[in-house]
Amino acid sequence: MSESVISVENLVKLYGDLRAVDDISFEVRTGEVFAFLGPNGAGKTTTVEIIETIRNATSGKVLIFGMDVRKNRTEIIKRIGVLPQEFSSFDRLTVEETVRYFAALFESDCDVQHLINLVNLGKHRNQLYTNLSGGLKQRVGIAVALVNDPEIVFLDEPTTGLDPRARHDVWDVINGLKKEGKTVFLTTHYMEEAEVLADTVAIISRGRIISTGSPSELIDKHSTSIHVTIKGGMGISSVAEAMGLQWEAKNGGSVVMEARDNEQILEIMMRLKEKNIGYDSIDIRKANLEEVFLKLTGEGLSGGGGH
Ligand SMILES: Nc1ncnc2c1ncn2[C@@H]1O[C@H](COP(=O)(O)OP(=O)(O)OP(=O)(O)O)[C@@H](O)[C@H]1O
Ligand SMILES: [Mg+2]
Secondary structure, eight states: OOOEEEEEEEEEEEETTEEEEEEEEEEEETTOEEEEEOOTTSSHHHHHHHHTTSSOOSEEEEEETTEETTTOHHHHHHTEEEEOTTOOOOTTSBHHHHHHHHHHHTTOOOOHHHHHHHTTOGGGTTSBGGGSOHHHHHHHHHHHHTTTOOSEEEEESTTTTOOHHHHHHHHHHHHHHHHTTOEEEEEESOHHHHHHHOSEEEEEETTEEEEEEOHHHHHHHHOOOEEEEEEESTTHHHHHHHHTOOEEEETTTEEEEEESSHHHHHHHHHHHHHTTOOEEEEEEEEOOHHHHHHHHHSSOSSSSOOO
8 A cells, every 4th residue: 555645634615604625534645546526516626726735724634745735835836736627828829838838937947848748749839729629728738737747746627528539638648647656636527537547536525525445446335236238029127027126128129127236147147048038138237436426425427516
């Protein structure tokens, strides 16, 4: 187990009467990708900006590199990189000029070409910021977050609003950061993103962390059923009925049953055979993070939950 590089204890943030962050505690380990997964208004940005020393907590204790965020701001900001939720830059600078500008601002002698290549912008180095697509702009933002060669990189919703292709490109960049040994703190409301990238996911809803673990731990811990989808002819649902399983007919002639465990899956198969019920295909899968999230909070990830 690596050591913890961020430690948050009983963090609370009030905005007037609103408990935007409501007594949360968690640890981030060195070198991991840690994802804060939650819907709009859950308290993600508030929490990361307290860790980044940008906002002040109402109460609680936050240590980063073992240092208190209230007392060691100057030291801490040298060692972290930040992509804010609404990153934007100078329209009339090129990609390369933008990275150079921020490097100079941070008095960093970083290798600008290396950074541009790291975020896969080599082909675009001479393009004006204003002419870049949303996905490319986000990658410029990540390059800017890296000019001081930070040990921890905070990315606040780096892929929101991007198309699937651009999102995958940003995922590649994040995996590259991990390979470089950096700790990545990611906030997102895309469950696939957390599932694909994160070593540890903390699910946050209405200011509270409701579960933490690796994606597969969360799914194992909270999924109560296995989805068995059987595509085929008549009579399949009668098996579910006979076994007392929940089932649903889907478009295209398939039936989805909720099995509790592997024993029940075997029993479904046996009964299909005994009754000579033919089928074309069987698909068996556990719940995904989105279903876990729904179960835990009663709210969806991408919509709702906001204020
Ligand atoms: N400066 C502020 N003053 C008052 N209320 C605020 C402030 N910043 C955030 N809030 C409120 O606190 C709650 C948490 O906001 P926050 O921005 O941390 O959520 P988030 O999880 O980052 O959401 P999103 O996914 O929309 O970015 C929201 O209800 C928001 O309206
Ligand atoms: Mg936010």
